[in-house]
Amino acid sequence: MPRAESPSPETSNRGRPPMSDRRKHIMRTQIARAAVDLFTAKGVSATTGDDIAHELGISTRTLWRYFPSKESCVRPLLTGGLDLMTERLRTWPPELSLTEHLERSGALAEDAGVPSMASMIDLIRMTRTEPGLRAVWLDVHHCAEEVFAEAIADRAGLTPDTLSVRVGAAMINVALRVAAERFADHADHEAGDEDDKDMADLIRAALEVVEDGLGPFTR
Amino acid sequence: MPRAESPSPETSNRGRPPMSDRRKHIMRTQIARAAVDLFTAKGVSATTGDDIAHELGISTRTLWRYFPSKESCVRPLLTGGLDLMTERLRTWPPELSLTEHLERSGALAEDAGVPSMASMIDLIRMTRTEPGLRAVWLDVHHCAEEVFAEAIADRAGLTPDTLSVRVGAAMINVALRVAAERFADHADHEAGDEDDKDMADLIRAALEVVEDGLGPFTR
DNA sequence: GAATATTTGTCGCTAAGCGACAAAAAGTCG
């Protein structure tokens, strides 16, 4: 049986601590990369699971072991920004409000946090026209809601199931989603108007609405 | 070719104004009913498109002409509540705030607005465990965001693309979603604690968080 | 290096979902 070569020489863990989980993680990101490349090149519907698998030199069966559908292959890329956000929730300092803390996390995410920003931008754009990708995108954020709810509940001394906590977590979540979508949409205008260009400003502006509420808005 | 009998005698438009669109709409709701019944009875993964089609006496090919996947067959049921909400946005009186207006709409929805409330509750519960149904549920609400954005923008004299408008619409939207999910989860406890029992109270409480914002919450 | 556990590939299968064509409706006009 012709064994597939390691996905990439520099990402393989040769000699270093074995760590089987690491291998899986690398494989998933490799698949995600190949998938997004093919999606952007040929379109989602024209890309088959066989295409993605063949690109990496793995069998189709193995591909479906890593992801349950071809659209979900790009999930690791779409979670990139949120992973950093939710990760930093663990070190949420008491003197900062949640929005302040998230704003600073957002500033980090833009710079070095996410390795392949260009692919992510392409992906988020594709979610507009590709229902399958949009479903993944929405689900990624839906999963993040849970994490936000736990963080908020923990801080406020409430249960994550409290209605206000769930709504609050969802509000935070959509603010980040809308900011990301807007960033993706306006990313290539580059040297245009300097209103809300970088991710940090967008996140700040979006979270501001969440912070203040709709009261002063739609009355 | 054995023609399928009309889905139901009383829902067929025999002799009355022709109206081809009406037939389609009836067909869609009939399919949705059959789908949710089979999903609750056998589970989603164990239900095939053939099952749904056979239940209605139509061919599988026709089923896929009405819906692009078996999960999306239940979409008409999941949009029930939101349809009423967005429809009533057209008659949003100037003297009411958006949340006030939506609260009243919510009170209507509970009573007579949605015909098959029981099926909807079952469906929303299933979205927890069935990824395919959750995707439909999230997408239904995502589509509603667009409508809310237009309504808010229209009232505020802004473009629907304004960041604050989009975030605001998304906030409204998730509040309604969380309220619906909570209602579905706590629906059968019936005569338990009288905290947040009916839909109207839940919507009111959820929209209150949106109205006030997270400022007084996570600081 | 041998024994064990995990991963992968091959095979076979069910089901999703679409394109094309023909039959059967439904709608139209006289």
Added chain:
DNA sequence: CGACTTTTTGTCGCTTAGCGACAAATATTC
């Protein structure tokens, strides 16, 4: 009502998604 047109439906065939089972290959442990 009857001929005509338009829309809908069914049948057929096909590609792809995606999983279960078993065997080979690989990784891990001792």
